[in-house]
Amino acid sequence: MGGFFGVVSKSDCVNDLFFGTDYHSHMGTRRGGLAVHNADGFTRFIHDITNTQFRSKFETDITRMHGASGIGALSDHEDQPLIIASHLGVYAIVTVGKVLNAEALTQQAFHERSVHFAELGANEINSTELVAMLINQGATFLEGIRLAQKTIEGSCSLLLLTQDGIYAARDRLGRTPVIIGEKTDAHAVTLETCAFPNLGYEVNKILGPGEIVRFTADSIETIQPPGQRLQICSFLWVYYGYPASSYEGINAEQVRNRCGACLARCDTVKPDYVASVPDSGTGHALGYANAAKIPYCRPFVKYTPTWPRSFMPQDQSVRDLVARMKLIPIKDMIQGQCLLFCEDSIVRGTQLKDTIQRLYDCGAREVHMRPACPPLIYGCKFLNFSRSRSEQDLAARKAITELEGHAEHCELKEYTIADSPKYVAMVERIRLRLGLTSLKYQTLDDLVAAIGLPKEQLCTFCWDGVE
Numbered sequence: 464m465g466g467f468f469g470v471v472s473k474s475d476c477v478n479d480l481f482f483g484t485d486y487h488s489h490m491g492t493r494r495g496g497l498a499v500h501n502a503d504g505f506t507r508f509i510h511d512i513t514n515t516q517f518r519s520k521f522e523t524d525i526t527r528m529h530g531a532s533g534i535g536a537l538s539d540h541e542d543q544p545l546i547i548a549s550h551l552g553v554y555a556i557v558t559v560g561k562v563l564n565a566e567a568l569t570q571q572a573f574h575e576r577s578v579h580f581a582e583l584g585a586n587e588i589n590s591t592e593l594v595a596m597l598i599n600q601g602a603t604f605l606e607g608i609r610l611a612q613k614t615i616e617g618s619c620s621l622l623l624l625t626q627d628g629i630y631a632a633r634d635r636l637g638r639t640p641v642i643i644g645e646k647t648d649a650h651a652v653t654l655e656t657c658a659f660p661n662l663g664y665e666v667n668k669i670l671g672p673g674e675i676v677r678f679t680a681d682s683i684e685t686i687q688p689p690g691q692r693l694q695i696c697s698f699l700w701v702y703y704g705y706p707a708s709s710y711e712g713i714n715a716e717q718v719r720n721r722c723g724a725c726l727a728r729c730d731t732v733k734p735d736y737v738a739s740v741p742d743s744g745t746g747h748a749l750g751y752a753n754a755a756k757i758p759y760c761r762p763f764v765k766y767t768p769t770w771p772r773s774f775m776p777q778d779q780s781v782r783d784l785v786a787r788m789k790l791i792p793i794k795d796m797i798q799g800q801c802l803l804f805c806e807d808s809i810v811r812g813t814q815l816k817d818t819i820q821r822l823y824d825c826g827a828r829e830v831h832m833r834p835a836c837p838p839l840i841y842g843c844k845f846l847n848f849s850r851s852r853s854e855q856d857l858a859a860r861k862a863i864t865e866l867e868g869h870a871e872h873c874e875l876k877e878y879t880i881a882d883s884p885k886y887v888a889m890v891e892r893i894r895l896r897l898g899l900t901s902l903k904y905q906t907l908d909d910l911v912a913a914i915g916l917p918k919e920q921l922c923t924f925c926w927d928g929v930e
């Protein structure tokens with residue numbers, strides 16, 4: 464997936480930039496970068512953060528960075544910020560999203576023979592460089608960004624750091640959020656609003672879909688108004704957004720609490736305790752426990768001192784091992800108990816199966832599971848965060864393949880309809896595979912109600928395949 468942060472101040476901005484970018488560490492796991500601008504031009508550092516926290520990699524660099532404006536990013540794939548010299552001037556750029564038509568755009572650029580790409584990573588064109596190539600085709604930054612928004616299939620939100628301030632542009636359909644904050648003598652831009660409170664920023668403006676602004680330390684100018692159609696990613700609230708963040712002014716933790724409460728209202732099971740697999744299920748489980756008036760407990764605790772990150776490493780077998788080592792069961796709280804777990808979602812189910820088995824090994828009497836969103840049936844094609852997950856590896860797709868007897872050309876629609884015969888059969892397959900006493904998913908209607916935006920403003924493609 465990835466995240467970004469930018470700031471323009473009347474004094475040195477490096478401290479805000481460093482911590483503001485760091486607050487996106489849950490969004491990107493492989494590459495981190497910072498760029499600042501001052502009277503001497505641009506200074507930039509990029510590091511591999513696969514096995515190290517962002518902060519520890521940049522602690523020394525920031526002592527060599529000085530400037531009143533800067534941008535930073537964490538990403539799963541590409542190096543950024545990139546410093547670009549063009550007819551528009553020198554600028555730095557970061558992007559978040561996924562360029563689906565990257566190959567076609569690359570071939571078109573090669574056909575014109577005047578373009579080359581220099582930032583290859585694992586033999587792939589750096590998609591941020593590709594976006595910069597599109598922007599450079601405009602007569603102005605505004606025209607270039609508009610061209611990029613029009614041309615890119617998939618999604619792309621971006622920041623440009625120029626000598627005249629920062630341009631911030633939200634994805635054409637607003638799949639990812641872009642939010643402007645303000646404090647005395649400075650403005651900042653973020654994807655995650657959890658970056659603001661401790662740095663003293665208040666939310667000033669939530670960009671609408673496709674909106675473009677240019678801001679300095681003391682002004683914010685909308686240079687392209689928002690478009691009509693919003694398709695913000697619902698999964699931000701369910702899982703990968705930080706609990707302290709708000710999108711479209713709606714806080715993620717409160718949505719998770721509402722999801723849990725809704726699951727409780729629809730349930731008939733009376734467990735001894737409600738629990739979660741830390742940390743992503745915690746907000747949902749607390750909502751469930753409070754609504755059902757059943758105690759919340761922590762039969763698993765996470766060993767955070769040395770395992771602070773949730774996504775790394777990229778290799779699946781090592782990731783499974785890390786996931787196991789992170790979670791420590793408390794047998795005294797599990798033995799003989801009927802436990803109900805809330806999870807954000809069930810993706811592949813492999814780690815979850817192991818976790819459930821460990822509960823039985825510790826003497827659990829019953830284990831019930833309540834995912835806070837419907838079965839994931841389609842892989843995300845609009846953002847990059849799930850690139851490592853193959854659609855056919857999804858627990859729901861595996862169940863469908865078993866039921867249909869083949870993986871190709873399955874008619875999936877009925878599996879997306881809660882309580883249809885195919886849906887019920889699919890959920891039962893998943894329950895059996897995970898070894899659960901019961902499994903009941905949140906419905907899409909209830910998830911949408913918990914978020915609180917109209918369905919047509921939300922991307923729900925993961926669950927219903929609707930674009």
Ligand code: SF4
Pocket residue numbers: 638695696697698699842843844845846922923924925926
């Ligand atoms: S497909 Fe899923 S993860 Fe991707 S943008 Fe839509 S809701 Fe978000």
